[in-house]
Amino acid sequence: MDIRAQVSSVFHLDKCIGCHTCSIACKNLWTDRRGNEYMWWNNVETKPGTGYPTKWEDQEKYHGGWERVGSQLRLKQGGKAATIGKIFHNPDLPTMDDYYEPFTYKYADLTNAPAGTDQPTARAVSMVSGKPMKIAAGPNWDDDLSGSNVYAANDPGVIELSAEQQQQLFAIEKMVMFHLPRICNHCSNPACVASCPSGAIYKRGEDGIVLINQDKCRGWRMCVSACPYKKTYYGWSSGKSEKCILCFPRQEAGEAPACFHSCVGRIRYLGVLLYDADKIEATAMKADGELAAAQREMILDPCDPEVLAAARAAGMAEQIIQAAQKSPIYKFVKQWGIALPLHPEFRTLPMLFYVPPLLPLLSTDHQGTQKLADDFFTSLEQARLPLMYLAGLFAGGNEEEVKAVYRRLIAVRLQRRAATVGDLAEAEVERARTISGLERDTLDAIYRMTSLTRIKERIVVPPLLREQAVEAGMDPEEYKQAMGFGSRKAPKRRW
Amino acid sequence: MADLILFGVFPYVAMALAIGVGLYRYTIDRYSWSSQSSQFLESRALFWGSLPWHYALLLILLAHFLAFLIPAGWGSLLGSPARLILLEVTGMALGITTLIALVILILRRVSNDRVNAVTSRIDWLLLAVLLVQVTSGVYIAISLRWGGAWYVHTVSPWLWSLLKLDPQISYLANLPWIVQLHAVNAFLLVAIFPFSRLVHVVSIPLGYLGRPYQVVIWYRQRRSS
Ligand code: SF4
Ligand code: SF4
Numbered sequence: 001m002d003i004r005a006q007v008s009s010v011f012h013l014d015k016c017i018g019c020h021t022c023s024i025a026c027k028n029l030w031t032d033r034r035g036n037e038y039m040w041w042n043n044v045e046t047k048p049g050t051g052y053p054t055k056w057e058d059q060e061k062y063h064g065g066w067e068r069v070g071s072q073l074r075l076k077q078g079g080k081a082a083t084i085g086k087i088f089h090n091p092d093l094p095t096m097d098d099y100y101e102p103f104t105y106k107y108a109d110l111t112n113a114p115a116g117t118d119q120p121t122a123r124a125v126s127m128v129s130g131k132p133m134k135i136a137a138g139p140n141w142d143d144d145l146s147g148s149n150v151y152a153a154n155d156p157g158v159i160e161l162s163a164e165q166q167q168q169l170f171a172i173e174k175m176v177m178f179h180l181p182r183i184c185n186h187c188s189n190p191a192c193v194a195s196c197p198s199g200a201i202y203k204r205g206e207d208g209i210v211l212i213n214q215d216k217c218r219g220w221r222m223c224v225s226a227c228p229y230k231k232t233y234y235g236w237s238s239g240k241s242e243k244c245i246l247c248f249p250r251q252e253a254g255e256a257p258a259c260f261h262s263c264v265g266r267i268r269y270l271g272v273l274l275y276d277a278d279k280i281e282a283t284a285m286k287a288d289g290e291l292a293a294a295q296r297e298m299i300l301d302p303c304d305p306e307v308l309a310a311a312r313a314a315g316m317a318e319q320i321i322q323a324a325q326k327s328p329i330y331k332f333v334k335q336w337g338i339a340l341p342l343h344p345e346f347r348t349l350p351m352l353f354y355v356p357p358l359l360p361l362l363s364t365d366h367q368g369t370q371k372l373a374d375d376f377f378t379s380l381e382q383a384r385l386p387l388m389y390l391a392g393l394f395a396g397g398n399e400e401e402v403k404a405v406y407r408r409l410i411a412v413r414l415q416r417r418a419a420t421v422g423d424l425a426e427a428e429v430e431r432a433r434t435i436s437g438l439e440r441d442t443l444d445a446i447y448r449m450t451s452l453t454r455i456k457e458r459i460v461v462p463p464l465l466r467e468q469a470v471e472a473g474m475d476p477e478e479y480k481q482a483m484g485f486g487s488r489k490a491p492k493r494r495w
Numbered sequence: 496m497a498d499l500i501l502f503g504v505f506p507y508v509a510m511a512l513a514i515g516v517g518l519y520r521y522t523i524d525r526y527s528w529s530s531q532s533s534q535f536l537e538s539r540a541l542f543w544g545s546l547p548w549h550y551a552l553l554l555i556l557l558a559h560f561l562a563f564l565i566p567a568g569w570g571s572l573l574g575s576p577a578r579l580i581l582l583e584v585t586g587m588a589l590g591i592t593t594l595i596a597l598v599i600l601i602l603r604r605v606s607n608d609r610v611n612a613v614t615s616r617i618d619w620l621l622l623a624v625l626l627v628q629v630t631s632g633v634y635i636a637i638s639l640r641w642g643g644a645w646y647v648h649t650v651s652p653w654l655w656s657l658l659k660l661d662p663q664i665s666y667l668a669n670l671p672w673i674v675q676l677h678a679v680n681a682f683l684l685v686a687i688f689p690f691s692r693l694v695h696v697v698s699i700p701l702g703y704l705g706r707p708y709q710v711v712i713w714y715r716q717r718r719s720s
Contacts, residue, residue, distance in 0.1 A: 080704050087700075088549040095538045096609070128536065129608035194708035197700035205713035218698045219529040236536055236613060239529030239692075495520065495527045495617070495690060 002277040003300065003310045005320050006188065006208030006351050007246060007270065007462065009260070010332040010339045011181055012450060013357040014409075015267040018179035020044050020140065022259035022268075026183075029258050030245070034492065035237025037102035037127050040139060041244040042259045044181040048152040048389065049142045051180075053098040056230040057343065058156040063092040064228030065191050065346030066284060073284055073347065075195055077225050084197055092225035096236070100137035102127040128236070146177030157392040165386040176385055178357040180393075181267070183259060184231040184244035185342070185350030186210045188275065188298075189284045192243070195226030206320070207272075207464055208351065209246045214491070217241055228346035238491055248464070256459040269449075271327030271460040272320060273351065274300045274307060284347045289398035291344035298349070299334055302327070323462030328449060329353070336438070336446055338405050340394035355450075356394050356402060358409045404437075408446070411436035415443045501679050502653070503662035509686035516689035517697075530695035531618075536609040544603060548596035551589040555632075558586065562643065566651040573643055582643045583636075590633040597622075597629050617691045624683055631677040639671065650678065 026042040045051040059065055063077040077083065077092050086092075105122040113120035126133040142151040152158060158166060186203075190210050193201045200216035201223055203209070212223070212232070219239040223232040232243040247257035255261065260268040279298045286294040300307045302324035311321055324330065332339040332353060339353035387399050387406075395401035411432040418424040433440065449457070520527060534541050562569040573579045601622050604614045636642055653666035667675055687693060 075708075084700060084703060088545045089534060089538075089542045091542075093534055093538065095534070096536055101609075126608070129612040131608050190709070193710050196710075197703040198698070199700075199702065199706060199710055202710040202712045205711050215525040215528075217529070218695060218700070219532045220700065221532055221534065224535075234532070234535045236533070238526075239531040240526070489524065489526065491526065493527070493531070493613075493615070494524065495692070495694075 001310045003274055003307065003314050003316065004208065004277045005206060005316060005324060005462070006273045006275060007186070007251070008208075008273045008327075008329045008333075008351040008353070009183075009271075010269040010329050010353045010355060012267040012269070012355040013178055013180065014355065015265040015450070016044070016179040016181055017265045018044055018046070018144065019264050021262050021264045022181055023139075025258040025262040026244075029247075031242075033237075034127075035235040036233070036242065038096065038099050038139075039233040039235075039242065041231070041233070041242075042181065042183045044140070044179050046140075046142055046144055046146050046151070046177050047180045047393070048146050048155040048158050048177065048385075050151050050154050050156075052139070053094050053230050054137075055098075055154065055156055056094075056228075059228060059346070062094060062225060062228070062230070064226055064230070065348055066189070067347075068285060071285070073189075073281065075191060075226055076228075077195065077222070083195060083222055086222070087197065087220050090221060090225055093221055093234075094224065094230065096128070097136075100139065100141065101133065101135075103133060103135055103138070144177065152177075157389050160392055161386060161388055165388055178385075180342075180354075181259075182229065182231070182342070183352065184210065184227075184246070185229060185348065185352040186244075186246055187348035187350045188277070189280050189347065189349040191226040191228060191346075191348050192223035192232050195222040196220070197222060201232075204248075206317075207248075207251075207462070209248050210243070211245055211248070212241055212243055214240055214242075228343065228348060229350070235491075238493055240491070251461050252464045254461055254463070256455065256461060260459050261455075266458065269328040269332065269458050271329040272302075272324040272462045273327060273329055273333070274302050274311060274321075274324050276300055280349065284349055288345040288396035289401075290396075291347065292340050292395045292398065292401050295341060295344060295349055296334060296337070299330070301334070302330060317463075317465055319463040319465065323460055326460050328453075328458060328460060331445070331449065336408065336442060338408050338446065340401060340405060342394060343396075344394075345396035354394060355409070356390050356405055358406060358413070407432075407436040408438055408443075411438060412443045412446050412450075415440065416447055498664050498668045501675070502664040502667045505679060506657050506662075506682045506685075509682040512686045513688050517694065520689055520694065528694055528698065529692065530698075531613070531692040533610045533613055536613065537603060537607045540599060540603040540607070544596050544599035546596075547592050548600060551592040551596065555586065555589050555593065558582075558643070559646075562646050563651050563654050566647040570644075570647050579641065579643065583641060586643065587633075587636050590629070590636050594629050594633050597626060601626065617687070621684075621687055621691045621693060624680060624687060628677065628680050628684060631673055631680065635673055635677060639674070650674075653678075 023040055023042045023044055027040065031037070031039045031041060040052065043052050051057065055061055059076060065076050066073045067076045068074075075083070078086065103124045104127055105124055107122050110120050110122050123132050124135050125131060146152045186209055188208070190201070190203060193203060193210060196217075197220050198216050198218045200213045200218070202211060202213065204211065217240045219234070219241070221234045221241060223241055223243075224230070224234050232241050234241050247255070247259075250257055256270065260270055275298045283291070283294045283298050302308070302321060308321065329339075332355065339355050341350045341353055344350070387402055388397075391397050391399040391402045411429075414424060414429045414432045418426065418429045433443065436443070438446075534545075573582060604610050604618070604622070639645075649666050649670055653663060656663035656666070667678060684693070688696070
């Protein structure tokens with residue numbers, strides 16, 4: 001057993017209100033520079049929709065992530081030699097037009113225009129070339145536009161659905177959508193790391209954060225195409241790729257990452273997971289539909305004496321073990337089984353999990369009073385968003401995985417409704433509980449964690465113990481730059 | 496005198512700059528070490544420019560290098576007329592390919608607003624010097640036939656004399672002006688190398704082939720696992 005710790009997260013999609021506060025917090029901290037304007041290390045997209053960059057999920061287009069070749073895992077964009085061969089032109093690289101060309105307006109024209117009979121205007125100019133431009137897209141261009149046949153209809157997940165299922169989706173397209181906030185998943189089998197010819201990208205052993213060494217990056221941009229989530233970005237001005245750093249400088253100071261801290265809906269949970277790194281490859285080799293379960297299998301119980309002994313033998317710090325025992329992520333993913341990885345079929349083993357949105361109303365609405373469907377699992381299957389679509393997002397197409405989660409979420413709701421409104425027969429609640437497979441106390445714990453907890457329980461930042469790290473003896477300035485963020489000189493082109 | 500400076504002194508200056516400034520930049524400002532790819536801003540024209548440019552150029556450089564390194568072997572390789580002609584034709588084709596590709600790349604930088612915006616003065620200088628280099632090379636290939644053969648008796652010994660710190664400028668002084676230009680301009684490229692994006696040529700990431708896919712860095716010593 002090769003036991004490792006990973007700072008992981010859960011996003012509870014039922015709670016996301018799509019306010020983009022998280023994106024702005026991140027932008028103001030890390031990417032408010034020339035060459036980075038277009039980068040949204042944290043972005044929030046509307047689903048169904050095409051996302052950012054457009055159609056990022058379509059790996060026939062971008063060839064991101066891994067594929068199984070015989071008994072081996074290989075990057076979908078090609079093996080190592082092929083990757084080096086594509087250094088002069090990477091056919092899978094998205095261009096700026098797949099994201100959007102950043103723009104601003106010539107505001108000065110509003111005040112500097114000579115007096116005249118017409119109203120002065122501020123024309124849009126490109127932030128790359130400075131020339132006037134026609135704006136074709138922007139960040140969150142399709143925000144809340146799920147009904148649009150440009151966006152929802154082109155969602156790669158929707159295209160996969162049968163005609164019937166599509167109809168089901170579009171019949172109510174004007175009503176149904178949800179928000180999907182995305183950051184780098186700090187995967188356990190990261191494709192970005194595997195694709196970097198320079199070896200500049202690495203995973204930190206102690207906490208699993210994936211970083212790009214800015215001094216080692218040579219701008220070969222293979223990570224941009226290899227990451228199936230499109231969460232590494234090419235800095236077109238500096239010639240370096242950059243990505244989400246999970247706010248490690250904040251975490252090292254005991255603070256929550258900025259997007260977590262600022263989240264208005266309080267949808268974000270953070271904590272340590274212990275997992276068995278020896279199982280990474282075998283897990284990533286599983287069939288699409290088994291990946292989510294296999295990944296859960298890889299995660300270890302931080303209270304199991306055997307695991308503890310192995311962790312201590314491997315030299316894991318006591319504080320990290322304690323943090324793992326308090327981790328809300330372990331509860332969501334393992335104990336309660338209500339959080340799933342996004343697109344596990346990309347086989348990077350993402351360490352950010354999502355509680356899928358409980359879109360279906362379980363009942364029919366009669367002028368304000370709700371009548372539960374006789375068999376609400378039937379209604380679940382006739383959910384507003386086809387379960388197949390959600391299974392395509394969170395379970396490699398395995399509907400059973402998603403259904404199991406929904407049964408639990410439904411049981412929580414029914415139990416709470418019975419407790420607070422009291423209009424449900426106890427038998428009905430009991431039945432939901434039985435089918436969900438969770439105890440009354442567990443359902444209450446889920447309710448507490450999703451609704452009542454304070455930040456210290458939602459976000460359990462482990463002490464990262466940097467004071468004990470070997471680089472304590474390093475030149476702090478040099479260390480800063482080699483770490484993946486921070487630099488001794490301004491991060492821009494000089495030569 | 497001019498010959499001495501150009502063929503006997505300048506190559507050393509260029510090499511000294513390349514190594515000295517290169518090392519300085521690598522240690523003091525490693526962040527700046529990048530290919531500065533602009534594919535993200537424009538991909539289609541780059542495909543038609545960058546791919547033929549790099550691959551054809553690599554082959555041409557390889558030929559120059561082999562003929563310099565093992566002149567005897569190279570000479571016997573060209574022993575038969577068939578092989579000599581084959582090499583001549585291949586070289587010519589590759590040279591013309593690089594020229595066309597370079598023109599595509601230059602036009603792309605001129606005409607595409609985005610790419611234009613990320614092109615610095617040193618980039619333009621580099622492109623100009625490269626254009627001179629490739630044009631003169633193709634011109635030599637066309638006007639002074641069988642370069643594969645005479646290179647071995649003229650340029651190779653000159654380069655070797657430079658390497659042995661005993662510059663024999665007469666080898667070059669007697670050659671046509673266009674060859675002299677090609678040679679001096681080559682060292683100009685060497686001199687520009689550490690100041691420009693050209694530094695990426697020494698970063699060929701062949702280590703990737705032997706490396707495991709995943710890279711994990713531990714900060715504290717692991718006791719055991
Ligand atoms: S999400 Fe992408 S960038 Fe982040 S670790 Fe995974 S492969 Fe790398
Ligand atoms: S801040 Fe929170 S609620 Fe708002 S969009 Fe981001 S994740 Fe959703």
